[in-house]
Amino acid sequence: DAIVIKARKLGRVRSQSIMLSVGINPDGHREILGIKIGDSETYEGWHEYCSWLKSRGIRGVDLVVSDCHSGLVRAIQEQFQGASWQRCQTHLTRNILSAVPKHLQPEIHSRLRSIFTASDLETARILLNATLESYEDQVPKAMETLENGFDDAVAVLALPERYRRKLRTTNMVERLNQEIR
Numbered sequence: 001d002a003i004v005i006k007a008r009k010l011g012r013v014r015s016q017s018i019m020l021s022v023g024i025n026p027d028g029h030r031e032i033l034g035i036k037i038g039d040s041e042t043y044e045g046w047h048e049y050c051s052w053l054k055s056r057g058i059r060g061v062d063l064v065v066s067d068c069h070s071g072l073v074r075a076i077q078e079q080f081q082g083a084s085w086q087r088c089q090t091h092l093t094r095n096i097l098s099a100v101p102k103h104l105q106p107e108i109h110s111r112l113r114s115i116f117t118a119s120d121l122e123t124a125r126i127l128l129n130a131t132l133e134s135y136e137d138q139v140p141k142a143m144e145t146l147e148n149g150f151d152d153a154v155a156v157l158a159l160p161e162r163y164r165r166k167l168r169t170t171n172m173v174e175r176l177n178q179e180i181r
Contacts, residue, residue, distance in 0.1 A: 001019075001020055001021075001066065001067065001170055001173040001174060001177060002017040002018060002019045002020065002038075002041045003017070003018050003020075003177045003180065003181065004016070004017055004018075004041070005017075005018060005181075007037070015040075016037050016038070016039065017037070017038045017039070017040055017041045017045060018035065018036075018037055018038075018177075018180060019034075019035070019036050019037075019038050019041070019045070019046070019049045020032070020034070020035050020173055020176060020177065020180070021033040021034050021049075021053065021173070022172055022173050022176060023058075024163060024166055024167060028162055028163065028166070030166070030172055032176070033053060033058060034049070034052065034053050034056065034058075036049055036052060041069065041071070041072070042071050043070070043071030043072075043074050043075055044071075045071070046069075046071050046072045046074075046075035046076075047071075047074075047075040047078065047079065049075070050075050050076065050078075050079035050080065051079060053079075054079060061080045061083040062083055062084065062159075063083060063084045063085075063086050063155060063156065063159065063167060064076045064080060064083050064084070064085055064086065065085075065086040065087075065088060065156075065167050065168070065169070065170055066085070066086075066087070066088060066170060067087070067088050067091045067170060068087055068088075068091060068092070068095075068149075068152075073085060084155040084158065085152060085155060086152065086153070086155040086156045086167060086168065087149055087152035087153045087155075088153075088168075088169045088170040089112075089116045089153050089168045089169050090169040090170070090171065091169075091170070092145075092146075092149045092152075092153045093109065093112050093116075095145050095149070096108070096112065096142045096145050096146050096149075097109060097142070099139060099141040099142035099145060100139050100142045101139070104135075104138065104139065108131075108135065108139070108142065111127070111131045111134075112131075112146070114127050115127045115128050115131065115150075115154075116153060116154065116168060118154075118157065119161075120157060121154060121157045121158070124150075124154050124157060125150075128146070128147070128150055131143070131146065132146065132147060156168045
């Protein structure tokens with residue numbers, strides 16, 4: 001993830017991006033992998049950041065969790081070939097609920113939670129199909145967002161259960177961003 005801050009550079013105040021990554025080691029412990037200041041949160045900036053991580057020895061990446069920033073996703077796919085990409089379930093949930101009337105939001109939020117915390121991909125897909133069928137007439141845009149984002153949001157289900165809770169969202173990186181601010 002990245003946060004944008006104001007920084008004095010060459011005698012002027014400019015926007016800069018603090019790019020940050022956190023990893024989960026095989027023991028399930030979190031480790032900061034890198035923090036770097038870049039000019040912007042673009043594909044080029046993320047590509048350079050991922051390349052920098054690799055030059056520092058980052059290897060064996062199985063899964064990368066992020067929001068759906070297109071430049072970041074593209075850089076991940078190019079720099080960490082073979083790694084799965086997990087779309088942050090919290091960000092996807094917000095995207096879906098923004099297209100849902102307030103009175104339906106608690107009900108659909110509960111359904112999304114069930115989908116995303118399913119025990120396996122087959123169960124998640126059954127819950128997805130039931131949700132799509134139940135709400136496609138009432139909130140078609142929200143259901144389209146859910147259907148399009150489903151596969152990326154459940155990539156974490158391929159991992160052992162002990163890692164899933166920490167890796168289904170970008171919450172640990174977001175918290176670190178808050179501390180940096």
